[in-house]
Amino acid sequence: MDKLITVSPSPHVHSGQSVSKLMYWVIIAMLPAFAVSVYFFGIGAIYLTLLSVASCVFFEYIIQKYLLKTPVRTSDGSAIVTGMLLAFNLPSGLPPFIVIVGALVAIGIGKMTFGGLGNNPFNPALVGRVFLLLSFPTRMTKYPVAEGFGTPMIIPSEALDASTGATPLGIIKEGIKSGDGIGQILQSEGLSYTDLFTGNIGGSLGEIAASALLIGFAILLIKKVITWHIPVSVMGTVLIFTGILWLFGFEGHQIVLDRTGISLPLLQYTDKNTLELVPFHMADPLFHLLTGGLILGAVFMATDYVTSPMTSKGQLIFGVGIGIITVLIRVFGAYPEGVSFAILIMNGFTPLINRYVKPRRFGKI
Amino acid sequence: MLKTFKTGGVHPPENKLSSKAGIASLPLPKTVVIPLSQHLGVPSKAIVCKGDIVKTGQLIAQSEGFVSANIHSPVSGVVTKIDKTPDTGGYKKDAIFIDVQGDEWIETIDRSTELNKTINLTQGEIVKKIAEFGIVGLGGATFPAHVKASVPKGKTAEYLIINGVECEPYLTSDHALMLEKAEEICVGIEIMKKAIGVSKAIIGIENNKPDAIDTMKRASTGYQGTSVQALKVKYPQGGEKQLIKAILNREVPSGGLPIDIGAVVFNVGSIFAVYEAIQKNKPLFERVVTVTGKEIAKPSNFKVRIGTPISYLIDLAGGMPENTGKIIYGGPMMGKAAINTEIPVVKGCSGILLVSSGESCRKAIEPCMRCSKCVSACPMGLEPYLLAVLGEKSMFDRLEAEKVMDCIECGSCSYTCPSGRPLLDYIRYGKTNVGKIIRARK
Numbered sequence: 010m011d012k013l014i015t016v017s018p019s020p021h022v023h024s025g026q027s028v029s030k031l032m033y034w035v036i037i038a039m040l041p042a043f044a045v046s047v048y049f050f051g052i053g054a055i056y057l058t059l060l061s062v063a064s065c066v067f068f069e070y071i072i073q074k075y076l077l078k079t080p081v082r083t084s085d086g087s088a089i090v091t092g093m094l095l096a097f098n099l100p101s102g103l104p105p106f107i108v109i110v111g112a113l114v115a116i117g118i119g120k121m122t123f124g125g126l127g128n129n130p131f132n133p134a135l136v137g138r139v140f141l142l143l144s145f146p147t148r149m150t151k152y153p154v155a156e157g158f159g160t161p162m163i164i165p166s167e168a169l170d171a172s173t174g175a176t177p178l179g180i181i182k183e184g185i186k187s188g189d190g191i192g193q194i195l196q197s198e199g200l201s202y203t204d205l206f207t208g209n210i211g212g213s214l215g216e217i218a219a220s221a222l223l224i225g226f227a228i229l230l231i232k233k234v235i236t237w238h239i240p241v242s243v244m245g246t247v248l249i250f251t252g253i254l255w256l257f258g259f260e261g262h263q264i265v266l267d268r269t270g271i272s273l274p275l276l277q278y279t280d281k282n283t284l285e286l287v288p289f290h291m292a293d294p295l296f297h298l299l300t301g302g303l304i305l306g307a308v309f310m311a312t313d314y315v316t317s318p319m320t321s322k323g324q325l326i327f328g329v330g331i332g333i334i335t336v337l338i339r340v341f342g343a344y345p346e347g348v349s350f351a352i353l354i355m356n357g358f359t360p361l362i363n364r365y366v367k368p369r370r371f372g373k374i
Numbered sequence: 375m376l377k378t379f380k381t382g383g384v385h386p387p388e389n390k391l392s393s394k395a396g397i398a399s400l401p402l403p404k405t406v407v408i409p410l411s412q413h414l415g416v417p418s419k420a421i422v423c424k425g426d427i428v429k430t431g432q433l434i435a436q437s438e439g440f441v442s443a444n445i446h447s448p449v450s451g452v453v454t455k456i457d458k459t460p461d462t463g464g465y466k467k468d469a470i471f472i473d474v475q476g477d478e479w480i481e482t483i484d485r486s487t488e489l490n491k492t493i494n495l496t497q498g499e500i501v502k503k504i505a506e507f508g509i510v511g512l513g514g515a516t517f518p519a520h521v522k523a524s525v526p527k528g529k530t531a532e533y534l535i536i537n538g539v540e541c542e543p544y545l546t547s548d549h550a551l552m553l554e555k556a557e558e559i560c561v562g563i564e565i566m567k568k569a570i571g572v573s574k575a576i577i578g579i580e581n582n583k584p585d586a587i588d589t590m591k592r593a594s595t596g597y598q599g600t601s602v603q604a605l606k607v608k609y610p611q612g613g614e615k616q617l618i619k620a621i622l623n624r625e626v627p628s629g630g631l632p633i634d635i636g637a638v639v640f641n642v643g644s645i646f647a648v649y650e651a652i653q654k655n656k657p658l659f660e661r662v663v664t665v666t667g668k669e670i671a672k673p674s675n676f677k678v679r680i681g682t683p684i685s686y687l688i689d690l691a692g693g694m695p696e697n698t699g700k701i702i703y704g705g706p707m708m709g710k711a712a713i714n715t716e717i718p719v720v721k722g723c724s725g726i727l728l729v730s731s732g733e734s735c736r737k738a739i740e741p742c743m744r745c746s747k748c749v750s751a752c753p754m755g756l757e758p759y760l761l762a763v764l765g766e767k768s769m770f771d772r773l774e775a776e777k778v779m780d781c782i783e784c785g786s787c788s789y790t791c792p793s794g795r796p797l798l799d800y801i802r803y804g805k806t807n808v809g810k811i812i813r814a815r816k
Contacts, residue, residue: 014711015735016711019707319744370755372626372780
């Protein structure tokens with residue numbers, strides 16, 4: 010025989026799956042939510058998303074080619090996913106330089122510092138988002154009022170108060186402080202569950218439409234890009250935890266604690282030198298599920314391959330952790346929204362979970 | 375209800391091109407090469423010399439110990455030399471070379487095709503004869519059959535599991551055998567039941583072979599205690615641990631054997647060989663081999679004498695396609711890539727697969743993105759990504775702690791990896807070294 014043949018170890022076939030195929034399916038799954046945000050926020054949503062994606066790809070290319078001098082892998086689509094997720098976490102109408110700074114932090118610090126795809130401990134898009142949230146708190150928490158294509162592409166600083174509003178969770182948080190009931194607050198703001206479901210609310214680009222995000226979830230499940238474990242455990246935990254708080258809520262209850270006891274923001278010191286529980290209203294579980302980017306986080310960000318645990322058992326622990334931390338921040342914390350922080354905190358636990366939570370070994374004695 | 379195993383598994387395209395081809399007999403080749411190591415365990419010792427005249431079925435190499443097997447001449451002719459010959463991977467191994475002259479069988483073999491149902495031998499005699507006639511596991515592992523048929527003291531077998539799964543894509547040799555030799559296989563099962571002292575036998579067949587399920591069901595109705603279990607198609611269900619789990623829902627303990635949980639597994643091919651040995655006095659010197667590939671003209675199942683060069687089979691299946699890039703000895707998931715077409719068919723060869731050059735190269739390696747698809751695919755509940763990294767870094771202590779020795783090398787991890795990482799290559803490296811360390815400790 011005069012022909013050269015390949016000799017290699019088994020297996021000799023491959024599933025045909027690839028990094029870029031998986032990434033492009035994630036992008037496709039994000040398109041319904043993107044369409045909804047364009048519908049509500051107009052051309053500004055397209056502008057912001059394109060800018061974020063372009064910046065992320067650009068920074069990844071520059072860093073790989075000139076700084077790290079490693080093979081350029083921007084075509085695998087992971088930078089595009091990071092760019093889209095970052096945009097999904099930003100309010101429309103943000104000035105361009107903030108978006109570019111966010112992309113630089115996401116890709117430069119969040120991803121490439123650790124060696125690129127597969128090595129970053131924290132979700133890059135969330136690193137970028139949280140950096141911006143801490144650096145530009147006012148701009149990052151003012152959401153444009155949805156006016157379709159009439160929504161301003163970039164909102165100048167002086168117009169911030171005129172043309173922006175808060176997210177449903179922010180509204181509730183403020184309302185609770187003034188002592189109103191939940192129903193009262195929602196009614197005065199004209200918010201309904203249909204609005205929450207279809208996306209007719211204030212919020213960052215990708216978080217507003219629960220229905221569109223759930224379509225994306227279905228796409229990811231059908232194409233076997235992700236498994237159900239993380240999204241379901243995050244959403245389930247939030248439903249159950251907020252459900253318990255809601256059903257057995259503090260409303261009407263009075264707890265008196267010694268001054269040396271634990272201190273929660275809900276508890277106030279009274280003149281009697283003891284702690285007392287303030288009567289408190291709690292939004293219902295469905296409201297918590299549909300708002301504050303919970304579904305966006307559970308479906309698209311907590312499921313990030315690199316930063317989530319490797320075993321299904323570990324993924325359930327991870328998801329439950331995110332759910333609990335989210336509710337703790339939302340209900341007891343200073344911020345109205347906690348999904349981003351919860352995911353980042355649990356990202357930090359991922360290596361530990363991987364180390365100790367093992368799959369069930371076949372034939373374990 | 376279809377059964378299957380729960381942990382992991384993949385479903386590669388089945389490509390069973392030769393499933394309707396039947397089993398064709400071949401004219402004899404001019405020369406045969408009989409490697410002395412065709413089984414798991416100690417290589418056999420040649421008992422013929424250059425110039426000896428041998429008959430078909432004559433013992434030519436003797437078993438060297440308990441875990442070893444006799445080898446019989448597959449042809450009649452003259453021994454031309456005993457020399458080294460490359461095995462599948464190119465390593466030189468001892469072999470007996472025979473020039474074929476006519477086809478004269480030893481007198482004791484009953485060459486009639488009549489079904490013989492009466493089992494005259496006792497349990498001990500059966501096991502002895504299985505050993506004498508050189509029967510090894512024909513599913514691919516080539517473990518000497520008499521070792522498995524000798525149930526160790528203190529252990530009892532409860533079930534005989536017959537492996538008709540053939541979960542490897544492309545291969546159809548067991549399928550064809552079940553369709554054509556169902557009655558013989560059922561008698562073989564009776565013989566094996568007697569040998570290991572069980573009353574229950576279950577034949578596991580995946581439901582991509584409905585004709586084989588029907589045929590075996592019909593054939594087995596006359597035999598008390600033998601039944602057929604249809605299985606959901608999932609690779610690697612033909613692995614004995616996965617098959618036992620699927621059928622009996624019992625798990626072979628880590629480091630243990632099927633007999634520890636009361637099961638003994640034999641491939642349908644081995645069972646047919648047992649039938650021929652016990653009822654027809656025929657040693658194991660031929661087997662069914664699938665010759666297949668997407669480009670090949672006539673995907674076929676051949677009844678082949680051991681020692682036939684694979685080029686001979688490829689020619690009879692329509693010749694080697696122009697764009698062949700890889701010759702796989704066995705199935706695409708666990709088979710070995712052959713170094714050339716002159717290597718002979720051995721007892722463990724279930725198929726020859728020709729792959730086009732376009733499909734024979736691996737995809738480019740990308741970084742691991744920790745998607746955990748390998749963890750979900752592993753049928754042994756291991757973490758291939760971790761084992762591969764530990765293997766790459768030669769961290770053998772941790773590899774042992776992470777149960778690398780449980781790996782069955784099915785290749786589901788490498789198959790499934792979106793980044794195209796050579797996970798199994800690194801795991802094999804680690805496993806080999808950990809195995810050495812464990813043996814040295816004893």
